[in-house]
Amino acid sequence: MHKLLERQLAGFFNADPPKTEAFERFVQALDTVFQQRESYQQQIERSLEAASHELLEQNERHRRDIAAIQQLEIELRQAEKLRAVGQLAAGVAHEINTPMQFVGDNVHFLKSACGDLLQLGIHLMVLCDQIDAGEDPHAIAAGARKLAEEMDINYLLEELPKAFTRTSEGVARVVEIVTAMKDLGRSDQRAMVLADLNRGLNSTLIVARSEYKHVADLELDLGDVPLIPCHAGELNQVFLNLIVNAAHAVGARHAESGGRGKIRISTRADRDHVVIDVADDGCGIPQEKQARIFEPFFTTKPVGQGTGQGLAIARAIVVDKHKGTMTFESKAGEGTTFRVRIPLRCDDGTHAVAITESGADAAPQYPSFGP
Ligand SMILES: Nc1ncnc2c1ncn2[C@@H]1O[C@H](COP(=O)(O)OP(=O)(O)OP(=O)(O)O)[C@@H](O)[C@H]1O
Numbered sequence: 001m002h003k004l005l006e007r008q009l010a011g012f013f014n015a016d017p018p019k020t021e022a023f024e025r026f027v028q029a030l031d032t033v034f035q036q037r038e039s040y041q042q043q044i045e046r047s048l049e050a051a052s053h054e055l056l057e058q059n060e061r062h063r064r065d066i067a068a069i070q071q072l073e074i075e076l077r078q079a080e081k082l083r084a085v086g087q088l089a090a091g092v093a094h095e096i097n098t099p100m101q102f103v104g105d106n107v108h109f110l111k112s113a114c115g116d117l118l119q120l121g122i123h124l125m126v127l128c129d130q131i132d133a134g135e136d137p138h139a140i141a142a143g144a145r146k147l148a149e150e151m152d153i154n155y156l157l158e159e160l161p162k163a164f165t166r167t168s169e170g171v172a173r174v175v176e177i178v179t180a181m182k183d184l185g186r187s188d189q190r191a192m193v194l195a196d197l198n199r200g201l202n203s204t205l206i207v208a209r210s211e212y213k214h215v216a217d218l219e220l221d222l223g224d225v226p227l228i229p230c231h232a233g234e235l236n237q238v239f240l241n242l243i244v245n246a247a248h249a250v251g252a253r254h255a256e257s258g259g260r261g262k263i264r265i266s267t268r269a270d271r272d273h274v275v276i277d278v279a280d281d282g283c284g285i286p287q288e289k290q291a292r293i294f295e296p297f298f299t300t301k302p303v304g305q306g307t308g309q310g311l312a313i314a315r316a317i318v319v320d321k322h323k324g325t326m327t328f329e330s331k332a333g334e335g336t337t338f339r340v341r342i343p344l345r346c347d348d349g350t351h352a353v354a355i356t357e358s359g360a361d362a363a364p365q366y367p368s369f370g371p
């Protein structure tokens, strides 16, 4: 008999149940019901257990799928960034080549000047020997003067320090370009880190210089903005696309006249956001195309110049990843201004911090090295 029924009967009849046949049958029927109920309960429990196990597995599968999709997204963005940086590679190589040629010329001059100075040193030893031997001091002095004149010592005195300065400037420029490339190419960690957007913009401008320098004058107005929690490398990717787009637009507008346009980049803090404006006086975006520019693969550029992914990716980085906004104003034939707003605070509560002296100083300078 079912244990629970046995206990109930014992409790109810005080160990003295009725001994009638009808009662026996009733108890048997009751027992069957108890046994069935128990078996149903066990079945339900087993099904529930199996269902919750299945749910847990499904959850785990979804978690893994989401992680895989997120990883894929990161890899796609990284691939797109490397594609953009790769497209600039020829220009960057030229940017590095110019100061390197400059360094080469100066090292060549320094080498020949050092040769001259060594010769002068050897002659001085000879002159010292002549003085020791008691030769005519006037004749020796005249000889020394003649030698110095032959070597154009005044020219060397003037040019040697300059050559050293120019060489170290050239090397610094190459280091700056390589550092900017590394800054731009590196992939972001998953977590946001505090970063200086002005510095990111400066690095991006160094790498993109070959794209805009022939077509536009650059106006930079980088305000005093705090360090903000962000994926710095991805924001650099946004800046890179906006700057290259601006350069293309300016190039397209002024192509026929051969004139130069203007690209103006500014940053400022606005209450709880940092605002970055990239403005150009390029060809502008015709009204009928304005609604489409953020669509993936929408491009008006010839093959090889654009794939139409830049703004779609930029908007995903700004809006989805940083909870910021990306807007633009444009007039066909007059120019375009893109505005990016990034919040000073991120989801995990990380706040912006005031920019440090060294952070501000770290912004690279722009020595000019010809075309
Ligand atoms: N500053 C701008 N001035 C004029 N048109 C622009 C500007 N920025 C974007 N556009 C227009 O929006 C389109 C889409 O831009 P997006 O950056 O997404 O792609 P792309 O520049 O064509 O290619 P990619 O960035 O993938 O190399 C451009 O093809 C161009 O027509």
Ligand SMILES: [Mg+2]
Binding pocket: 241, 244, 245, 306, 310, 311
């Ligand atoms: Mg683009």
